[in-house]
Each structure stands twice: as C-alpha cells, then as structure tokens.
Amino acid sequence: MTASRPHSLFSFGTLKDERVQTALFGRAVPTSPASLAGHTTRPLPITDESVIAASGLDVHLTLERAIGSAVEGVVMRLTDEELAAADAYEVDDYARRRVLLTSGESTWAYLDAKPLRAAERIVIVGDSIAYGRCDPRGGWAARLAGAHIAGDEAAHRVFNLSVPGSTLADVSEQTPALLAARRPDTLLVAAGINDSALPLAAAPDRAADHGDGTARIAEHLGSLAATALGHNARLVVAGPTWVDEERTRDYEGLCFTRERALALRAAVRAWCEEQYVDFIDLWEPLRGRGDLLVDGLHPDTVGHRVLHRHLDALSS
Missing domain, CATH: 3.10.490.10 (Gamma-glutamyl cyclotransferase-like)
Known part of the structure; x- marks a missing residue:
C-alpha cells in the first residue's frame, strides 16, 4: 500500500x-x-x-x-x-x-477560480497571435490590457512581451530575464501553435520522421511554472486557437494541421490539469470560424474581439 x-x-x-x-x-x-x-x-x-x-x-x-x-x-x-x-x-x-x-x-x-479577475500586474508571453498580428488594434491582448487597466488605473498593468514566431521553447528560455522589472503577479503564456508546425518537407505523411516540437511541451511548461512561482506569479496557459487547415498547408514554409494542433491542445490541457495550473481554451471560440482567420491561422480584428470576450469572462 x-x-x-x-x-x-x-x-x-x-x-x-x-x-x-x-x-x-x-x-x-x-x-x-x-x-x-x-x-x-x-x-x-x-x-x-x-x-x-x-x-x-x-x-x-x-x-x-x-x-x-x-x-x-x-x-x-x-x-x-x-x-x-x-x-x-x-x-x-x-x-x-x-x-x-x-x-x-x-x-x-x-x-x-477566475485567474484574471484577481490579477493586478499581468505579463503576456507568446507568439504572433498573442502579439496581435493581422489586427491593427493589437489583438486580444491589447483589448485585455485596455479593459484591465481601465478597471484600476493606479494599480493595474499589462505587459505584452509576445514575439511572432515564438515556440514554447523560445518563451521558456527568454521569459526569466523579462519578469523582474515588471513585477508580475500573473504570467499568461499564449504560445505553442508553432511547436505543432512542420516544415513543408515533413508535411503530415512524413511527420514521424520530423523532430516533434510537441514532445517537450511538459518540459517547457514546467520551466515556465518554476519561473512564475519564483516571482510568486500565477501561471495561466492559453491553448492554441482553431486552425483552418485548408488554408495553412503552405504558410511561410511551414505546415499547420488541425490534427497536430489538437494534439498540442490536448497535451497542454493534460499538463495543466495534472499540475493544477489554469488552462484557457482558445480553440472553441473560433471553432469552424474560418471567416475570422486571415490566413487560416491568424485571427482578424473580429476574431480577436471574439477571443477577448472569451478571456474577459475570466476576469469579471
């Protein structure tokens, strides 16, 4: 026993x-x-x-x-x-x-239980979707920042440190040096879709021959969890957004498929549940809404507004 x-x-x-x-x-x-x-x-x-x-x-x-x-x-x-x-x-x-x-x-x-409702100072790290690419208004992160800061101009801050093209490996490596000056109480990680990408030369039928970026998801998230805890910040992980596979088969030399994005989503969710870390599912708000994706991957202005509404429910 x-x-x-x-x-x-x-x-x-x-x-x-x-x-x-x-x-x-x-x-x-x-x-x-x-x-x-x-x-x-x-x-x-x-x-x-x-x-x-x-x-x-x-x-x-x-x-x-x-x-x-x-x-x-x-x-x-x-x-x-x-x-x-x-x-x-x-x-x-x-x-x-x-x-x-x-x-x-x-x-x-x-x-x-609502991870953003109790926050004061939020640091966002992630990829081009978190950065707000394809939305001149700055994406869901800028909308989140505007609403959060308006709630308390004196105490509330949001720092979006996302970098287009980032993988979770990049984020876990770069984030520790960025936090001390921002004094975050919440670290919102919105990355990972790039970990699911394959070079076109290793498109779906050759996926087994390609080093799988999702294999070390737990390692990268564990590193980010340790970084957040070291600053007594609450780790919040946002999963990948929905992928319109028919329009992402040749994206800047990369291949994004729904199957691999779903595998990433499942892996991130499972890790968060096991480690008692907050998971925000960004897949469902845009599921089946290819009309809200500029290139099958990046949300347009309306798509980012939809994502922000979903996130806003976690802060009010």
Whole structure:
C-alpha cells in the first residue's frame, strides 16, 4: 500500500478553525504561522449549504493580488485524503494553486477560480497571435490590457512581451530575464501553435520522421511554472486557437494541421490539469470560424474581439 504523502496548504480563512478541521478531517491538523506577500483578501458570498453548515458562515474570504500587502494565516500539514477533503469543502469559486510564502516555502492555496479577475500586474508571453498580428488594434491582448487597466488605473498593468514566431521553447528560455522589472503577479503564456508546425518537407505523411516540437511541451511548461512561482506569479496557459487547415498547408514554409494542433491542445490541457495550473481554451471560440482567420491561422480584428470576450469572462 502506498503511504499517504504530506502536503502543505496555506489557510487564511475558515480552514484555520479547529471546528471546521474536525468536521472535515476528523482531527485538528498541525499548523504553523505563515504569511503570503503580494495578496489581500475580499469577501466571497457562499451559497453551498454544506459549506455554510461546516463553517457557520455564509461569507468567506478569497485572495486577490495587491503589491505591498500581505495576508497572515497558517500552513496546514495534510495527508492525501485530507487535501482531497479540503478540495471538496471549497466551493467552485476557488481553485487550488501553488503560491510562494514570505518564508520562501512553496505551498498550496485556494485562489479565485477566475485567474484574471484577481490579477493586478499581468505579463503576456507568446507568439504572433498573442502579439496581435493581422489586427491593427493589437489583438486580444491589447483589448485585455485596455479593459484591465481601465478597471484600476493606479494599480493595474499589462505587459505584452509576445514575439511572432515564438515556440514554447523560445518563451521558456527568454521569459526569466523579462519578469523582474515588471513585477508580475500573473504570467499568461499564449504560445505553442508553432511547436505543432512542420516544415513543408515533413508535411503530415512524413511527420514521424520530423523532430516533434510537441514532445517537450511538459518540459517547457514546467520551466515556465518554476519561473512564475519564483516571482510568486500565477501561471495561466492559453491553448492554441482553431486552425483552418485548408488554408495553412503552405504558410511561410511551414505546415499547420488541425490534427497536430489538437494534439498540442490536448497535451497542454493534460499538463495543466495534472499540475493544477489554469488552462484557457482558445480553440472553441473560433471553432469552424474560418471567416475570422486571415490566413487560416491568424485571427482578424473580429476574431480577436471574439477571443477577448472569451478571456474577459475570466476576469469579471
């Protein structure tokens, strides 16, 4: 039988209450004082009757980012089963994600389930689609920046550092040097479609003979996760957009196919689910909408507007 692994969980709300712990875990669990910098709290109304019954409260707290602030709480030491019980206790408004405590310890914490809603300073890294190619208004990233900054002119910032042609390998290599000056609390990675591309000489029937750029997706994303955590930033990964295959068979010497793009999407989604990282699916908003793709790959102005509406739902 496999022994239960120890887990650490930062708690700043009702999970600190020994009565709640006893109700969930059958015991009061070991805790130690802890502080989480760069965050503050806001009230969150609760409607789940079982959660209200366990805590005795219909308003809990949730975390949001605030440079210069800190939230005091405790680190709880939990077994596999107890961590699962804590997951079940938290309502759908929360998502368990990795954070870096003031002490330097990496631990779990329950954050706002909408990853962009709690952000202050967002850094976007990615490829030509994230850069906004084919949209004179700057693409979905520029629209996201405009709406986010308008929400709080004093504190909100968005830095789009995307570079056309980038692969996830490029992004994972280049990003560490870019973050310190921007002080991000959220790292939005919107790259990968170029990892799925094949040179025309290795078009679909020769894919097995070509080095597969998707084979090291987990390695590159893992590197980006470590980079984000080192800055106590939340990693958010946007998957590839829909591909109009009939119009991308000869794109600047590259071949993009729907099959390989879907394989990339599945690999990125699976990694995010396994690692408890936020995944934003940009495939569905443009599925079947070849009329919104300039060249079968890059969205036009309307296509970027559609993508922004999809992203905006994650920040409001």
